[in-house]
Amino acid sequence: MRDASPAKIYALHIGVIALLFALNFVLPDYHQGLFARIMALAVFAMGYNLLFGYVGMLSLGHAMFFSAGLYGAGLTVYHLGWGVPEAFVAGVACGAVLALVIGLLALRTSGVAFMIVTMMFAQVFYLLVLYFAAWTGGDQGLVIQQASRVITIGGASLDLTNPTVRYMSALTLFSVVLIATLAIARSRFGRVLVAIRENEERTKMLGYDTVANKLAAVVISGAICAASGAAYALLFGYVGSSFASVQYSILPLLWVLLGGAATTLGPLIGTLFMYYVTDIASSFTSAYLLIVGIALILLVLFAPKGILGSIRQRWLGWLP
Amino acid sequence: MADKNGFFDLSKTTLSRRTALKGLAAGAGLALAPGFVRYSQAQSSAPIKIGFQLHRTGIGAAYGRWYEKTSAAAVKAINDAGGINGRKVELVIEDDGTDPARGAEVVGKFAKQHKTDIVFGTLFSHVVIGSAPAAGENKIPYFVVSEGHHVASTKLNRYVFQPGITDVKSQIQSMAPWIAANAGKKVTQIFPDFAFGYDHRDYLPPALKAQGADVIAQIAIPPTESSFTKYFPQIPAETEVIYHVMVGPAVLTFVKELGEFYGSQRPQLFGFIDSLEAVDVNSPGLEFLDGSHFWEGSPRYAQPDDTAAQKAYRAAVGIDDNGAALGDPKDVSTAAHMFGCWETLYVVKKAMEDAGYKGPEDRAKLVEATEALTEFAEGPEHPQGPKTFNGKIHQCFGIQNISKVEGGKLKVVHKTKIEDGLYEPEGDYTTQAL
Numbered sequence: 001m002r003d004a005s006p007a008k009i010y011a012l013h014i015g016v017i018a019l020l021f022a023l024n025f026v027l028p029d030y031h032q033g034l035f036a037r038i039m040a041l042a043v044f045a046m047g048y049n050l051l052f053g054y055v056g057m058l059s060l061g062h063a064m065f066f067s068a069g070l071y072g073a074g075l076t077v078y079h080l081g082w083g084v085p086e087a088f089v090a091g092v093a094c095g096a097v098l099a100l101v102i103g104l105l106a107l108r109t110s111g112v113a114f115m116i117v118t119m120m121f122a123q124v125f126y127l128l129v130l131y132f133a134a135w136t137g138g139d140q141g142l143v144i145q146q147a148s149r150v151i152t153i154g155g156a157s158l159d160l161t162n163p164t165v166r167y168m169s170a171l172t173l174f175s176v177v178l179i180a181t182l183a184i185a186r187s188r189f190g191r192v193l194v195a196i197r198e199n200e201e202r203t204k205m206l207g208y209d210t211v212a213n214k215l216a217a218v219v220i221s222g223a224i225c226a227a228s229g230a231a232y233a234l235l236f237g238y239v240g241s242s243f244a245s246v247q248y249s250i251l252p253l254l255w256v257l258l259g260g261a262a263t264t265l266g267p268l269i270g271t272l273f274m275y276y277v278t279d280i281a282s283s284f285t286s287a288y289l290l291i292v293g294i295a296l297i298l299l300v301l302f303a304p305k306g307i308l309g310s311i312r313q314r315w316l317g318w319l320p
Numbered sequence: 321m322a323d324k325n326g327f328f329d330l331s332k333t334t335l336s337r338r339t340a341l342k343g344l345a346a347g348a349g350l351a352l353a354p355g356f357v358r359y360s361q362a363q364s365s366a367p368i369k370i371g372f373q374l375h376r377t378g379i380g381a382a383y384g385r386w387y388e389k390t391s392a393a394a395v396k397a398i399n400d401a402g403g404i405n406g407r408k409v410e411l412v413i414e415d416d417g418t419d420p421a422r423g424a425e426v427v428g429k430f431a432k433q434h435k436t437d438i439v440f441g442t443l444f445s446h447v448v449i450g451s452a453p454a455a456g457e458n459k460i461p462y463f464v465v466s467e468g469h470h471v472a473s474t475k476l477n478r479y480v481f482q483p484g485i486t487d488v489k490s491q492i493q494s495m496a497p498w499i500a501a502n503a504g505k506k507v508t509q510i511f512p513d514f515a516f517g518y519d520h521r522d523y524l525p526p527a528l529k530a531q532g533a534d535v536i537a538q539i540a541i542p543p544t545e546s547s548f549t550k551y552f553p554q555i556p557a558e559t560e561v562i563y564h565v566m567v568g569p570a571v572l573t574f575v576k577e578l579g580e581f582y583g584s585q586r587p588q589l590f591g592f593i594d595s596l597e598a599v600d601v602n603s604p605g606l607e608f609l610d611g612s613h614f615w616e617g618s619p620r621y622a623q624p625d626d627t628a629a630q631k632a633y634r635a636a637v638g639i640d641d642n643g644a645a646l647g648d649p650k651d652v653s654t655a656a657h658m659f660g661c662w663e664t665l666y667v668v669k670k671a672m673e674d675a676g677y678k679g680p681e682d683r684a685k686l687v688e689a690t691e692a693l694t695e696f697a698e699g700p701e702h703p704q705g706p707k708t709f710n711g712k713i714h715q716c717f718g719i720q721n722i723s724k725v726e727g728g729k730l731k732v733v734h735k736t737k738i739e740d741g742l743y744e745p746e747g748d749y750t751t752q753a754l
Contacts, residue, residue, distance in 0.1 A: 028432070028433070029432035029433075030428060030429055030431075030432035030433035033425075033428045033432060034425065034428070037425065127542075130513065130514055130543070133514070133515060133518060137449075137515075138514055138515045138518065139446055139514045139515050139543075140445045140446045140449050140468070140470065140515040141420060141446055141449050141450060142449070142475075143449055143452055143453055143475060143476060143477075144453070145477070146453070146456060146457065146477070161453075161456075161457045236424060236453060236454075237453030237457075238420060238421075238424065238449065238450045238452075238453055240420050240446055240449065240450055241446075242419060242420055242421065242446060242450075243421070279425075279429075282414065282415050283414075286376045286377055286415055288415070289377070
């Protein structure tokens with residue numbers, strides 16, 4: 001990565017946030033709603049990217065962290081009648097604690113074994129969701145009623161089902177996580193993570209506790225993914241086991257690969273790209289997954305580092 | 321592309337990659353464009369647009385295909401008779417991939433991009449439950465043909481209706497008197513270990529108890545299971561009836577293995593046809609089902625006492641006397657459920673006419689007009705049979721069929737009464753704000 005002034009880098013990111021803010025006022029209704037969903041899920045991809053892109057650890061179980069947030073927030077609202085802020089915190093906490101436990105166990109492995117172990121844990125989580133169907137709603141899931149999705153602060157209330165409030169809430173979460181991941185990527189901790197990805201043995205020899213750093217990365221990644229899940233439950237009002245299925249472990253991997261692993265903005269671009277290819281292709285043919293597949297193959301052939309990764313490699317070497 | 325010497329060099333791909341990316345970007349831009357065009361409001365003479373949320377792909381695709389055929393036939397019949405309020409009806413189809421997240425997006429797309437008048441369709445419960453919040457938030461009436469108890473449970477919202485097919489709680493309750501009187505008093509249930517199975521697990525025992533019969537064992541089979549023999553020793557020896565509701569591709573293995581386990585000496589078998597929707601009952605391995613009984617919403621096979629309305633419906637949808645597509649005997653329909661699409665569209669027609677519906681601004685009126693409906697008489701619009709409708713729980717109640725597998729066909733041996741399936745309402749949607 002060629003050096004660039006921090007001002008330039010932060011200006012780019014703030015510019016992206018400003019653009020997304022402005023889009024709220026110009027996007028047609030449907031696309032405004034879709035962008036809110038994409039931003040919430042891009043947070044999931046950013047959490048995944050932290051571990052996969054920066055540390056180089058390929059997890060096939062991140063659906064469990066997303067769902068920990070989804071259920072942590074959704075079930076506390078549904079069963080305990082908690083408010084939105086407390087439920088969101090509960091969701092993030094569930095993801096962080098789960099990530100800590102899974103991290104302690106799974107970090108005893110690496111490479112292919114890490115993939116398999118994370119996938120197995122995610123499968124256990126998925127089956128537990130089905131097993132405790134009396135509380136989770138199992139495969140049918142649960143609806144979080146509109147009345148429960150209102151934030152009341154003092155006399156004012158924010159209705160998360162209002163399209164603009166929902167868009168701005170998703171944008172706020174997205175912005176916080178984007179700036180946080182940028183700060184992590186540029187921090188000493190972030191450099192250590194990249195060093196682990198490039199050569200773990202050498203990083204150890206240099207005196208870094210690689211296991212502790214990797215564990216921290218797993219926990220932060222899990223917490224970010226859980227924040228995405230919690231936001232998804234509260235913004236869109238549905239929690240269901242399909243979000244804990246293996247499909248939702250693969251999706252963030254695809255989004256990150258498409259957008260560009262180890263790029264801060266890649267997860268957003270990847271999520272946006274996949275969503276729109278699916279949405280547009282499905283209007284023309286029922287074989288839209290074929291088109292998505294072809295698009296993926298083309299990208300792998302012509303831009304193996306993902307969209308932003310390739311742009312960084314060719315033109316903008318300073319991109320974080 | 322030429323290299324610096326002016327020769328073509330195919331090994332250098334820089335330019336082609338760039339070209340490809342440009343092409344992709346241009347293509348994406350072009351494809352995006354239609355999505356950003358703001359659609360004009362429907363004029364009074366413009367067609368009524370019904371957003372059809374369809375399982376075109378995913379696990380529900382077999383149902384989706386027949387839901388599409390049935391709905392297209394109903395729309396044709398409605399349009400041939402003058403449409404709704406003098407306006408033609410048009411189906412706008414979007415695939416939900418049998419996925420709840422995509423289902424919710426599709427509902428949003430209908431409301432905000434296609435600007436349809438209502439949303440209609442879909443079967444799988446998780447898609448309905450996942451989509452319901454989007455329908456409520458967009459204040460767009462959402463008419464489902466799902467048979468799940470979720471609508472009647474009043475856990476969804478005021479915009480969700482199920483007026484064309486009975487719910488599973490009602491269906492199960494209706495079966496109990498016949499099972500207790502004709503099949504046996506000691507029942508063992510075998511069901512898939514997920515929500516569809518839980519409805520049967522929870523609603524059958526009290527319904528049987530009321531008839532003086534008992535569920536003596538409940539065997540839940542994990543959804544990932546592909547072999548079932550190891551579960552069969554759990555069936556108590558005194559079992560008189562095995563009540564099975566296995567679904568999905570594993571059902572053929574399930575029946576085959578059950579046959580191998582029991583041989584010729586078996587208890588009575590009672591199942592829900594959901595297991596075998598779109599599957600030929602004469603498929604190899606299903607011989608063991610001969611003589612057993614099934615619930616059917618609407619009979620798959622033509623019956624000797626079919627009404628003129630039933631015959632006309634079957635002809636319009638394009639199914640033969642065996643319930644398969646005309647001209648393709650192997651393309652077996654989902655007859656027990658798809659009639660719900662036909663009937664729901666006629667309920668929509670009736671409610672829109674009652675409400676004097678003109679456009680999306682009348683959606684609240686449409687909700688109230690639907691809630692005010694109470695009865696649907698048997699006839700061309702309701703060929704499955706008469707129904708009552710409870711506007712407080714947005715659910716219809718109707719007759720059910722019990723059919724026996726005889727000579728490779730399903731023969732209706734009993735029709736329940738509407739009253740058999742009634743239960744106490746669990747809530748009241750009409751108290752919710754519109």
